[in-house]
Amino acid sequence: MYIASAIIEFFDGVADAAAQLWARIVGWARDSAYPWLQDHLPSLAEDFMQCMDFLDGLVVKSIRVVRAAWINVKQYLLSMAVEIKQNTDTEWVRRASGYWIDALNQNKVMKTTETQILNWDELPPDIREQFLRRGKTNFTTRIDDELNMQLN
Amino acid sequence: MRIPVILLLICTGVAVYLARGSRRETNGRSRRPKAGNRDPGEGGLNRVLAAQLGRKTGIAEHRIFSVLEGAGDADLRGRIDDVLEHVTVTFSRRSAADTHKASLQIAYRDGSTVNVDYVAPWDQLPDEVRGEVLRTGKTECVRSWSAPWHNEVA
Secondary structure, eight states: HHHHHHHHHHHHHHHHHHHHHHHHHHHIIIIIIIHHHHOOOOHHHHHHHHHHHHHHHHHHHHHHHHHHHHHHHHHHHEEEEEEEESSSSEEEEEEEEEEEEEEEEEOOOEEEEEEEEEEEGGSSSHHHHHHHHOOOEEEEEEHHHHHHHHOO | OOOOHHHHHHHHHHHHHHHHHHHHHHTOOOOOOTTTOOOOGGHHHHHOOOOOOOOHHHOHHHHHHHHHTTOOOOOHHHHHHHHHHEEEEEEEEOTTTTTEEEEEEEEEETSSSEEEEEEEEGGGOHHHHHHHHHHOOSSSEEEEEGGGSSOOOO
């Protein structure tokens, strides 16, 4: 059951991070690499952009596959919330609660709950930062809302 | 020689090798989808167009969007063809982060026109537009949009 929310969070992170990183790489290629090559190695400039075109087709296709997978998951995922809260001085608890449409009986809704104990270094960086800066010890995220914002 | 320049030369060498290999495979083939296959990068454009057509026709936006995405509703296709004359889309680059503005000029058969803009990140641009931008270095691409059923293979 832990795998379900971990996979969703993985899809979330990978699709969005890959899309942003690739957009920056394309921008660098257009604004920096290609002009430099035109000035210093003009015979390679066109080949370089042909390569970028080729890679772009592969990368964007991969990003879209991940997004499409999330859309399929969403058909069955009604909502999912992940709560991370401090349990003791050294221990945090991560609890993911999800409501799913039963794929075999679509009139039925299933609830899944996954609980995981986390050490300090297993916490997401933004949570560690908020704890250190503001002393915040309880965090709740709705996975489906975040994904909808990032994928739409 | 500075390290970034060395890295750039190495990457360029790899790029040349890959590009020549892919050029042999593709033989200059463009990224235009085969007739009948929709381009996933047109999803954002179809969403905006569905909203406008919904306002114009009174038909539910989600039904129009489904048809624009390839659903086979012959009656709805006909109703869209009856009102829509022409759509021109201009994709222009906004910033170094490679988001683009898509400006739709929608012309209806009754003579009215509507201009609508939306912002698309790089990976949500149509394949053909991204390909043209990378191959030509253009910062603006203009396209005539056509309904997917007009491109279907008989």
